[in-house]
Amino acid sequence: MAGTAVFAELVDEDGAFKYYSYGEWKKSSSGKSVAIINPTTRQPQFKVQACTQQEVDKLMDEAKTAQKSWAKTPLWKRAELLHKAAALLKEHKVAIADCLVKEIAKPAKDAVTEAVRSGDLVSYCAEEGVRILGEGKFLVSDSFPGNERTKYCLTSKIPLGVILAIPPFNYPVNLAVSKIAPALIAGNSIVLKPPTQGAVAALHMVHCFHLAGFPKGLISCVSGKGSEIGDFLTMHPIVNCISFTGGDTGIAISKKAGMIPLQMELGGKDACIILEDADLDLAASNIVKGGFSYSGQRCTAVKVVLVMESVANALVDKVKAKVVKLTVGPPEDDCDITPVVTESSANFIEGLVMDAKQKGATFCQEYRREGNLIWPLLLDNVRPDMRIAWEEPFGPVLPVIRITSVEEGIHHCNASNFGLQGCVFTRDINKAILISDAMETGTVQINSAPARGPDHFPFQGLKDSGIGSQGITNSINMMTKIKTTVINLPTPSYTMG
Numbered sequence: 001m002a003g004t005a006v007f008a009e010l011v012d013e014d015g016a017f018k019y020y021s022y023g024e025w026k027k028s029s030s031g032k033s034v035a036i037i038n039p040t041t042r043q044p045q046f047k048v049q050a051c052t053q054q055e056v057d058k059l060m061d062e063a064k065t066a067q068k069s070w071a072k073t074p075l076w077k078r079a080e081l082l083h084k085a086a087a088l089l090k091e092h093k094v095a096i097a098d099c100l101v102k103e104i105a106k107p108a109k110d111a112v113t114e115a116v117r118s119g120d121l122v123s124y125c126a127e128e129g130v131r132i133l134g135e136g137k138f139l140v141s142d143s144f145p146g147n148e149r150t151k152y153c154l155t156s157k158i159p160l161g162v163i164l165a166i167p168p169f170n171y172p173v174n175l176a177v178s179k180i181a182p183a184l185i186a187g188n189s190i191v192l193k194p195p196t197q198g199a200v201a202a203l204h205m206v207h208c209f210h211l212a213g214f215p216k217g218l219i220s221c222v223s224g225k226g227s228e229i230g231d232f233l234t235m236h237p238i239v240n241c242i243s244f245t246g247g248d249t250g251i252a253i254s255k256k257a258g259m260i261p262l263q264m265e266l267g268g269k270d271a272c273i274i275l276e277d278a279d280l281d282l283a284a285s286n287i288v289k290g291g292f293s294y295s296g297q298r299c300t301a302v303k304v305v306l307v308m309e310s311v312a313n314a315l316v317d318k319v320k321a322k323v324v325k326l327t328v329g330p331p332e333d334d335c336d337i338t339p340v341v342t343e344s345s346a347n348f349i350e351g352l353v354m355d356a357k358q359k360g361a362t363f364c365q366e367y368r369r370e371g372n373l374i375w376p377l378l379l380d381n382v383r384p385d386m387r388i389a390w391e392e393p394f395g396p397v398l399p400v401i402r403i404t405s406v407e408e409g410i411h412h413c414n415a416s417n418f419g420l421q422g423c424v425f426t427r428d429i430n431k432a433i434l435i436s437d438a439m440e441t442g443t444v445q446i447n448s449a450p451a452r453g454p455d456h457f458p459f460q461g462l463k464d465s466g467i468g469s470q471g472i473t474n475s476i477n478m479m480t481k482i483k484t485t486v487i488n489l490p491t492p493s494y495t496m497g
């Protein structure tokens with residue numbers, strides 16, 4: 001369980017979890033800690049160190065030095081260590097899952113899945129890195145007009161340096177390793193700032209990398225509130241790249257960060273378009289899974305349903321029938337709907353619900369809330385003047401907008417400032433392709449709910465949903481830069497065959 005057995009060294013004498021620097025677990029000199037509130041009990045569950053700027057400076061220096069020798073470590077050796085970390089993550093899945101249940105109220109089974117999926121991601125990354133980083137390009141000069149064959153150009157991928165990784169609360173382990181593993185295989189060092197809710201799960205994950213035996217200073221983990229230590233980290237001169245996943249904070253970071261590569265995975269308002277010829281049973285299952293899994297706290301959750309009026313009644317009835325079957329309660333009981341992460345999140349969701357009520361949305365269920373626990377709610381007849389039509393509730397509340405043409409659905413989707421994913425349900429593949437092309441989103445799923453995985457698929461958001469593309473291969477490439485060496489020959493050289 002959290003902070004016991006091999007994880008006991010993470011806890012200081014006051015019961016606070018330590019931060020990780022230069023291969024050691026340390027207590028911050030600030031003497032301050034940050035409380036992590038259990039979303040279910042709403043009582044303090046854990047506490048983590050509030051790191052100081054001096055501590056950040058020190059570990060950044062160490063990260064810079066460690067990276068230089070790591071880049072000289074053969075690729076197959078880097079991969080070997082990542083495979084060890086992957087195995088340790090899986091071995092300690094129960095302890096990691098225990099933290100996820102208590103810190104972010106993730107249903108017990110999903111919490112274990114997150115730890116296992118993270119191990120798989122690290123292994124895949126090691127394998128993919130060995131393949132793609134071992135390859136380069138060879139160009140010759142005479143393919144460009146005016147040149148003889150006198151220049152041979154060799155390209156290879158080299159690391160960026162120190163990568164700052166900032167994941168969000170909803171997948172604090174998986175979205176941390178999706179940054180850590182590509183960074184390390186590509187020869188970078190990593191400084192991780194985990195979300196406050198989810199920090200202890202992330203510290204347990206970091207300990208698995210520690211146990212795998214990575215060099216001192218290569219991996220560091222700074223804890224503390226993002227609002228206090230965040231700017232210092234993101235504007236730190238030693239940072240060579242920021243990989244961030246979260247909400248609008250990412251937009252602010254991108255304005256402040258210097259001339260360094262950014263990978264931003266931000267919010268979404270994923271639309272689900274249902275055509276008249278759709279398989280409504282399939283659509284309803286996907287809407288419920290996509291809209292209500294982990295209580296709607298997923299970047300790729302279905303966040304608005306746009307259904308053709310002629311099939312809307314039938315679809316809403318099918319979705320309603322499934323929503324009543326969702327279990328509601330504590331994550332320990334593996335309920336479908338568990339408390340949302342904080343009281344302020346619950347208040348925000350309630351604000352959207354009340355706005356929709358005032359403006360005349362149809363409530364398919366009675367609105368019910370106890371503490372952070374909000375019962376699943378489907379809102380029918382939502383109109384564009386309601387906040388819920390555009391804003392991301394990040395909770396178990398799903399709006400349905402009835403449309404009279406496909407164009408209306410596409411227009412609503414494209415009028416959003418987000419552009420993460422979308423989905424379309426139809427039996428007509430030709431229409432599906434046309435709609436996919438017309439939707440201004442990073443991905444469109446045909447006949448399935450939006451989803452981030454499998455983790456090797458490219459994953460990107462347009463507009464306010466992000467910068468760059470993730471997915472294992474893209475992340476490895478993003479965390480490298482191209483280096484070329486040109487061999488100049490005194491005379492043209494041609495192979496005769």
Ligand code: NAP
Nearest residue numbers: 168169194195196225226227230246247249265266267299
């Ligand atoms: P958030 O409030 O933006 O926080 C994300 C991370 O940023 C946390 O680690 C947070 O630390 C840190 N942070 C806060 N202020 C900072 C600052 N000034 N500088 C640097 N870091 C700072 O997001 P969240 O509530 O954790 O996550 C929910 C959001 O993430 C939703 O909008 C969701 O759509 C999005 N999301 C997107 C994806 C994607 O791939 N597109 C995936 C998952 C989630 P603290 O916790 O200490 O504040």
